[in-house]
Amino acid sequence: MKKRQMYFRMITASLIRRRSRMLVALLSIAIGATILSGLVTIYYDVPRQMGAQFRNYGANMIFTPSDGSFTQADIEDGRSYIESADIVGVTPYRYESVRIHELPVMAAGTDLTQAKLTSPYWSVEGEYPSGTGSLLLGASLSEQFRLFVGDTVTVSYTPEFDGRSEDETILDNTIDLTVAGVLETGGPEEDYVYLQLSDLEQLTGKSGEIDLAELSISANSDKLRSYAEKISSSVQALDARLVKRVTESETTVLTKLQALVLLVTVVVLALTMICVATTMTAVVTERRREIGLRKAIGASNGGIIKEFMGEGMLLGGLGGIIGSVLGFIFAQQVSVHVFSSSITFMPLIVPVTILVSVAVTGVSCLLPIRSATQIDPALVLKGE
Amino acid sequence: MSLLELKNIYKIYGDLHALDDVNLKVEKGEWLSIMGPSGSGKSTMMNIIGCMDKPSKGEVLLDGVDISKESSKNLTTIRRDKIGLIFQQFHLVGYLTAIENVMLAQYYHSVPDEKEALEALDRVGLADRAKHLPSQLSGGEQQRVCVARALINYPEIILADEPTGNLDDANEKIVVDLFHKLHNEGTTLIVVTHDPEVAEVAQRTVFLRNGKLHKETINENFTGEIKFDK
Numbered sequence: 001m002k003k004r005q006m007y008f009r010m011i012t013a014s015l016i017r018r019r020s021r022m023l024v025a026l027l028s029i030a031i032g033a034t035i036l037s038g039l040v041t042i043y044y045d046v047p048r049q050m051g052a053q054f055r056n057y058g059a060n061m062i063f064t065p066s067d068g069s070f071t072q073a074d075i076e077d078g079r080s081y082i083e084s085a086d087i088v089g090v091t092p093y094r095y096e097s098v099r100i101h102e103l104p105v106m107a108a109g110t111d112l113t114q115a116k117l118t119s120p121y122w123s124v125e126g127e128y129p130s131g132t133g134s135l136l137l138g139a140s141l142s143e144q145f146r147l148f149v150g151d152t153v154t155v156s157y158t159p160e161f162d163g164r165s166e167d168e169t170i171l172d173n174t175i176d177l178t179v180a181g182v183l184e185t186g187g188p189e190e191d192y193v194y195l196q197l198s199d200l201e202q203l204t205g206k207s208g209e210i211d212l213a214e215l216s217i218s219a220n221s222d223k224l225r226s227y228a229e230k231i232s233s234s235v236q237a238l239d240a241r242l243v244k245r246v247t248e249s250e251t252t253v254l255t256k257l258q259a260l261v262l263l264v265t266v267v268v269l270a271l272t273m274i275c276v277a278t279t280m281t282a283v284v285t286e287r288r289r290e291i292g293l294r295k296a297i298g299a300s301n302g303g304i305i306k307e308f309m310g311e312g313m314l315l316g317g318l319g320g321i322i323g324s325v326l327g328f329i330f331a332q333q334v335s336v337h338v339f340s341s342s343i344t345f346m347p348l349i350v351p352v353t354i355l356v357s358v359a360v361t362g363v364s365c366l367l368p369i370r371s372a373t374q375i376d377p378a379l380v381l382k383g384e
Numbered sequence: 385m386s387l388l389e390l391k392n393i394y395k396i397y398g399d400l401h402a403l404d405d406v407n408l409k410v411e412k413g414e415w416l417s418i419m420g421p422s423g424s425g426k427s428t429m430m431n432i433i434g435c436m437d438k439p440s441k442g443e444v445l446l447d448g449v450d451i452s453k454e455s456s457k458n459l460t461t462i463r464r465d466k467i468g469l470i471f472q473q474f475h476l477v478g479y480l481t482a483i484e485n486v487m488l489a490q491y492y493h494s495v496p497d498e499k500e501a502l503e504a505l506d507r508v509g510l511a512d513r514a515k516h517l518p519s520q521l522s523g524g525e526q527q528r529v530c531v532a533r534a535l536i537n538y539p540e541i542i543l544a545d546e547p548t549g550n551l552d553d554a555n556e557k558i559v560v561d562l563f564h565k566l567h568n569e570g571t572t573l574i575v576v577t578h579d580p581e582v583a584e585v586a587q588r589t590v591f592l593r594n595g596k597l598h599k600e601t602i603n604e605n606f607t608g609e610i611k612f613d614k
Contacts, residue, residue, distance in 0.1 A: 006487060006496040010480065017479035017517070293475045296436060297533070298464025298492035300457065378427075378436040 011310045021283065026319055028279045029361055032272025033323020037353040038330035039265040041343060043258060045331070049339040050254050051218040055088045059118045059214035060246045061228060063238045069209040070237040078213075078231045078238045086223075088216035089117025094197060095211050096204055099156040099172075101145055107155070107193045109200025112136060118216040122189070125149060126181030132199050134180035138190040142182045151179045155193070157203045175203045221251045269360070277364035280312060284368040291372045292380025301373040308369045309362060316361030320354030327353060385448050387412040387540060387572055388433065393442035395428050395595075402428040403439065404595040410541070415563070415573040415606075417583035420592035426576050427545070429592065433574060434543050435463040447540070464493050468534030472546035474526040476518040482529045483514040486536050493537040504532040508562055524555025531562050535571070542566065544575045548582050560585060 015022050054060075063070070063078055072092060079090055091114040098107040112129050116122070126149035129136055135155075137147060147153055156172045177199065183189055201207040217224060224242055231240040284291075291304055299307075328345060335343040388410040395403040403425045410416050420426045431437035432444060435451065438459070444452040451462055463469075468489075476485045486501040505511050508528040518526050527547060534542050544563075548556040560582060567573055575586060583589045587606045591599040 003491060003495060006491045009484065010488070010491075013479050013484065289475065290477055293477065294488070294492070295460065296434075296463070296469055296475075297489050298460060300460055300492075303492065376436075378431040378434075 007307070007310065011307065011314055014311055015314060021286075022315065025276075025279045025283055025315055026322075028275050029272075029315055029319025029357060030322040030326065032268070032275060032360070033320050033353055033357040034326040034330055035268045035323075036265065036272065036356065037323050037327025037349055038334065039261060039268060040352070041327060041331035041346060041349055042334055043261040043265060044346060044349075045335065045343050046257055046261060047220060047254055048218070048344065049335060049341060050250070050257065051220070052341060053339060054246070054250045054253075055216050055218060056120050057246055057249075058121060058243070059089075059091070059216045060243050060250070061215040061217055061224060062241055062243060063213035063215065063231075064241065065211070066232075066237060066239045069211055070213075071208050071210060074235055074237040075210065075213050078235045078240060079215075081230045081234060082215075082217060082227050086217050086219045088218055089114045089214075090216075091115045091118040091214045092197060092210045093212045093214065094200060094209055096157065096200060098193070098203065099158075100141070100147075100153055100193070102156075103145075105141060105193055106191065107195055107200060109195050109197040111197060112194060115194070118214045119185075119189075121185070123184045124181040125184065126179070129180040129194075129196060132196050134178045134196075135199070136181050136183050136194040137179050138192045138194075139182055139184045140190040141193060142179075147179055149179055149182060152176055153179060155195070155203060159205060173203050173205060175199060220254070221247045269356075273360050273364050276361055277367065280361070280365045281368040284308065284365075284372045288372070288375055289380050291375050292377040295375065296377040304373050305369050308372065309365055312361045312365035312369075313358050316358035317354055319361065320357030323357060324350040324353045386410060386445070387414075387447065388574075389443075389445040390429075390432070391443040391445065393429075393432065393439045393444065395425070395432065395437070396440040401595045403432070406442075406592075406595070406597055408590065408597065410572065410574060412540075413567070413570050413572055414588065415567045415586040416575070417586035417589040418574065418576045418592065419578070419580070419583050419589055420598070424592040425595040426592055428595075430543060430545050430574075430576050433541070434467055434469060435459040465537070466540045468537065468539035468542040470527070470530050470534045470542065470544035470547045472549040474518070474523070474530045474550070476526055476529055476533075478518055481515050481517055482510060482521065482525075482532075485518070485529055486533045489533045489536050501532075501536060504536045505529070507535070507565075508532045509558075522555070524551050524558055527551060527555065527559055528562065531559065531566075535566060539571075541572045541574060544573070544577075546577055547575060548577070548579060556582070 063075060075090060075092055079087065091110055094109040096107050096109070097104050099105065116128055124136065142148060154174050154176050156174045158172050177195065183194065217227065219227070224247055228240040228242055231238055294304060328343070331343045335341060386409040390406055390408040393403050393406040394401065406429065418426055418429060428437065432439055439452050442452060443450045446462065446466065451459065454462065477488060480488060482505060483498065483501050486504050487496040487498065490496045490501065502511055502514055505514050508531050510525060510528050510532065513521060513525060518529070521529065548559055551559060563573055563575070575582065577583050584603065587603055589601045589603070590597055
């Protein structure tokens with residue numbers, strides 16, 4: 001039998017046949033590795049998780065026309081510069097002055113399905129219009145005109161003068177729409193009436209023009225800035241700009257949150273080291289007699305360190321593997337309960353957790369093992 | 385030249401002279417017993433002979449080489465290569481089987497050899513208990529594993545500290561019989577004991593009192609045959 005085989009036979013025998021003792025040590029390492037792995041997973045997943053949360057605060061980029069207006073094709077062109085996985089929603093808006101009950105109001109023609117994604121904070125009593133023939137009425141207008149969900153409203157539009165003789169009467173275009181929902185935001189949106197873009201185009205008789213597009217993109221401020229620059233320089237009709245109050249707030253909150261998680265991770269790592277060191281000190285102390293015996297029958301100090309470090313590092317490795325699995329479950333639970341979404345598995349965290357766990361256990365073992373080598377075999381074997 | 389020679393050995397702790405000018409020679413193949421009351425210096429002497437301690441003064445010649453000034457590291461090497469230790473409390477590693485405990489001594493000495501370790505266990509009559517843990521063995525069996533471990537590396541001296549102190553009469557006889565076998569095979573035995581009956585079966589007995597060699601007796605009837613009977 002080779003010496004190496006005997007070495008592994010000894011350290012595995014120590015772990016397997018001293019199960020109850022080693023389980024305590026393993027538990028201590030595994031708990032540390034679990035919290036460490038979980039926190040690191042959360043640390044790296046926080047931007048994604050928080051990004052999704054921040055999208056609840058509305059669009060973080062807008063397209064405005066660089067000259068007059070732009071078209072749906074320009075939006076698609078601009079959109080092609082953004083990674084599709086990052087796009088939460090893109091909502092085009094066209095604004096026109098229309099009349100309800102002969103009073104002028106501002107109408108926004110849009111894609112209401114996308115508006116729901118870019119403005120998730122909108123509170124709608126009733127329903128979002130699912131197709132043409134219905135509208136979303138701002139709460140102020142609803143109160144002003146005494147129009148409520150289910151009512152039918154006639155929306156009028158006076159076409160612009162198109163060169164016909166002055167004697168000719170210009171007739172209003174009208175369209176009858178049903179109030180699908182009443183919009184409450186506490187903001188200026190309550191003074192608008194929102195129609196499907198196709199209904200507004202039918203009412204005005206003009207199609208293809210877009211005044212503004214709101215985009216909700218899940219990305220950090222640097223990436224957003226890079227998207228905006230690329231789109232502005234590549235799509236002539238568009239001027240892409242960031243909604244700074246949203247992106248800056250995101251960056252600030254994210255930086256602080258990551259710093260907090262990092263701090264907690266470092267503190268947990270330190271506590272884990274203390275806990276593992278204490279456990280390993282106890283393990284080594286209760287084996288003073290065995291160390292004394294090994295020294296008496298010829299073990300060198302180096303040999304003792306090698307054996308105990310081997311045991312410690314094997315424990316560290318096992319604790320790291322268990323911690324990687326439990327850490328993912330821990331991070332998943334935190335993510336589900338705090339952010340209401342599942343975590344992304346990051347394979348790199350597994351080897352990193354195992355390596356850190358082995359290193360922490362190794363360092364923690366070093367001190368008690370070094371003191372173990374000072375044990376005088378004669379005293380220990382006499383039972384003193 | 386004697387295998388082991390202690391020359392004017394002192395071991396002093398403050399005002400206490402644990403060993404006080406001790407001179408002793410042990411010849412190759414000899415069986416020596418060391419007796420004495422508690423505090424007489426037996427353990428101190430055993431530690432010095434077993435290279436686990438160094439004298440305050442004097443020379444310890446092993447194979448003609450003075451080892452009294454050697455470093456702890458060198459003493460470990462000498463102990464590993466030349467001395468087999470047997471303890472009163474057996475001191476087996478609890479999570480290793482009997483054969484693994486024997487192989488442990490091989491591991492530190494040279495290369496573990498399972499076949500040779502099994503043969504050593506066979507010599508002490510425990511081949512069939514090779515895979516048992518110490519907790520599954522009786523006191524006598526544990527001491528026999530300890531003997532197998534001590535002899536596995538063919539040491540020049542087997543040093544036994546109260547080897548029968550924790551054994552009943554039947555197991556005491558088995559262990560003493562083993563010593564007879566080892567002596568007949570040419571092994572040098574130094575046995576520290578309280579038990580006059582264990583001491584009497586040796587070729588020579590030295591008595592320690594207050595750290596000094598008080599008396600020495602030669603066993604005129606020693607034949608090398610097994611006569612121990614309790």
